[in-house]
Amino acid sequence: MSVDLHRLTLAEAKKGLAAREFRAVELTEASIAQMECHRALNAFITETPEQALAMAKAADERIAKGEAGPLEGIPIAVKDLFCTKGIRTTAASNILGNFVPPYESTVTKKLWEAGAVCLGKTSLDQFGMGSANLNSAFGLVKSPWTRPSDAKPLVPGGSSGGSAVAVAARMCLAATGTDTGGSIRQPAAYTGITGIKPTYGRCSRFGIIAYASSLDQAGAFARNVRDSAILLQAMAGHDPNDSTSADLPVPDFTAGIGKSLKGLKIGIPKEYRVEGLSPEIDRLWQQGADWLRAQGAEVKEVSLPHSRYALATYYIIAPAEVSSNLARYDGMRYGLRVEGRNLTETYEKSRGAGFGDEAKRRIMIGTYVLSAGYYDAYYVKAQKVRRILVNNFRKVFEEVDAVLAPTTPTPAFRIGEEPDDPVAMYLNDVFTVTANLTGLPGMSVPAGLSSDGLPLGLQIMGKPWDEPTVLQIGAALEEAAQFNTLPYGIEARA
Template sequence: MTELTHLTIAEAREKLAAREFSAVELTEAYLGAIDAANEKLNAYVAVTHDQARAMAKASDERLAKNEAGALEGIPLGIKDLFATEGIHTQAASHILDGFKPRYESTVTANLWADGAVMLGKLNMDEFAMGSSNETSYYGPVINPWRAAGSNQDLVPGGSSGGSAAAVAAFLCAGATATDTGGSIRQPAAFTGTVGIKPTYGRCSRWGTVAFASSLDQAGPIARDVRDAAILLKSMASVDAKDTTSVDLPVPDYEAALGRSLKGMKIGIPKEYRMDGMSGEIDALWQKGIDWLRDAGAEIVDISLPHTKYALPAYYIVAPAEASSNLARYDGVRYGLRVPGKDIIDMYEKTRAAGFGREVKRRVMIGTYVLSAGYYDAYYLKAQKVRTLIKRDFEVVFDAGVDAILTPATPSAAFGVADQKMNADPVQMYLNDVFTVTVNMAGLPGIAVPAGLDARGLPLGLQLIGQPFGEETLFTVAHAIEQAAGRFKPTPWW
């Protein structure tokens, strides 16, 4: 049944409608693939065999009655950040041990309403804090890609590493993910998959464990641009339970694929040509420019002058919001509880045992920048920088630019337990150098596979769009995909 797991969502949808196989058969094929590979890849932290089979059976019944939803019978993996009723939801953290919510996140509820099937919960960096999926309480996820002639385990990127690895390794047809500073786009680039972070407010954040509330946004990781468009259409909605969600109609994103690029202006920001940038990334970027020019787009040089301040400002704003959001985990109502001599002692012991090293680091940074005497010097200043970053993009888009093309990551995937990365947190944070501006400005961004490096590892390009300009991003990303082709890892798992 391996061939079933290699179908795209669009192909599986068509074949299910034509009754070439059943939703139960498709789901069984994926469950078999997970059971065979998860020990090596560690992409899933919980596999919901029984629920998947029950949902697939219900899908077959709806298909038989011609009552199919947009994702009827399509098996998906769900990042462990999304609340799933009665099922493991722990943000890959020890502090949420045993937590099974009594409610469903709006994003997953939307998917189930459209007929999707849940395969299980996907591994991730703890509380979405990380760029390599090595901070998870459940251990690192292994990238299905390997360098040519090497057996070294590589990271899949983070924080949505389980989502990206599961999609690339054919362990789900598509996956939900979240992006606070690049956590959809960076892992997509590292695994040869497509990942889109929609405009802030396009998808509801209700029922999604919060990291940094003004930056977090849900989106899909998929095998190709069409599948990402199909998934986002189902995930996106306004939601009365999330006042930051926006009441705008959700377009048919799939219809944007194949449109002409003639008359479009694509901006190339000079500030993204950074010192020490790898020659391979630079060459890939140039290739992307050539593809879009050949497709009829006009290429224009642009300036985003405050880009250099984005990473430091992000690593003030995000930890500040995290320190506030994570204060609720205290061992009183749910999750881990370590007894103490009094309630303060219990709080301290629970948090010391429950939070991992990276989460503690960011909570401490966040608490520091919000403390009396430092709030104005750090947090307030970072928010002012954020306004300037947003203004840079507004000036460019007001000048008629339709989308911006940049690299997605500074390099291809690196090794698990890479000494340089793990010894210096700043080196790890630099993985987000091309992606954080998008979150700071609340804009949509998509990562699309564009080539392989000299070692045969995938590299991605990023497109940044105007607010709620996802349709344009899908149009341009599809043109890149058509020019670059698609990339699959050679199975070793």
């Protein structure tokens, strides 16, 4: 029995723990064994096995006393962008390198209060900036997937690549991520798992290292829709420490799962049929629409006429917020300090040595678009287009309840075959950035395999605060797609 514990879904593990079929310590030991077995994938920056076992032991005691929380004894991984008290938190950067937070992020605090067990901190693109997990100061992360035709390593996507890999390779039952432009949904699609970014304001950002504050939102990775709903439930809710977190009741995210889609209207945005969209992803998208129709939904074409401008809008607003947010890293009170001849030079040397290339590029772009003479032409212009994008969706939501689109234009690419041109790399996020710019909930569900055997995801975007409908549609896609292929390396060990 115990050899298979790491393959259980979160919901199955909850049941098994409640029925005393196994203990949280055994479940945690199974996860730790998988972490050791897959260390070559480099999913974790910091592993915390001792803490995990101590937390699991405490969970077993609470279960025995009948005091189990909703995630009691469930081993999870945490993206290394969430501050964890007493556990090194790096943002995958040298500038934070050995930072040990003296406080806990609200989201992780809620998770530990719900009984979850912390296996460690997962790797990411530095500060969340990237789409392939190649921008980590702690080395690149490999996907557990390879094309069956060769064994060359693939990118897991990013920025939450480590969390996605930890879930896909069965090292944990679920994981937290953050999504600023697609950083949960895109790696979920690349690694064949489920990822949800809720509405902006649903989860507190307190204690999450800031990338672009008007776009950043925490979310959940899991192996199926129900599990991601369960994890997200424990993460969500108002927090006085984050003035942008919503003081709204949190609905039951699992309420719609398994319900018929009868009465729901789902839009297919015609502008998402972009140049560079892989024909097989286009076909899968059609297939997804047919699946939803077969389950009772009314599916119709809709228009989001300004979609093609979303990515450029994002690449002004996000860097502008980066240049402001990352100004705090000055080498004075925490983080890396490289001494110069005077204060200014110490700032410049510390920041020059502490930030990676992509962080520097975005700080520079942001500084430029906010600088005197360019502020209106770039930054204010982007804020205006952002409003138009919000209005596009508002109009579409008068006609439909949700929108179905691909998550990414292509499947995962090989490590070493990433484009040299930063703009070509940014195109990975062409379908995902819009949900961040508009604050809408979005989720990616694995829906099929490419002709060379790699997972492909479909994305559902919903109305503000309507995660239950997004999850309901996600579950319907999941039911129809029956995606149950394991990464081939994992399969071989079965």
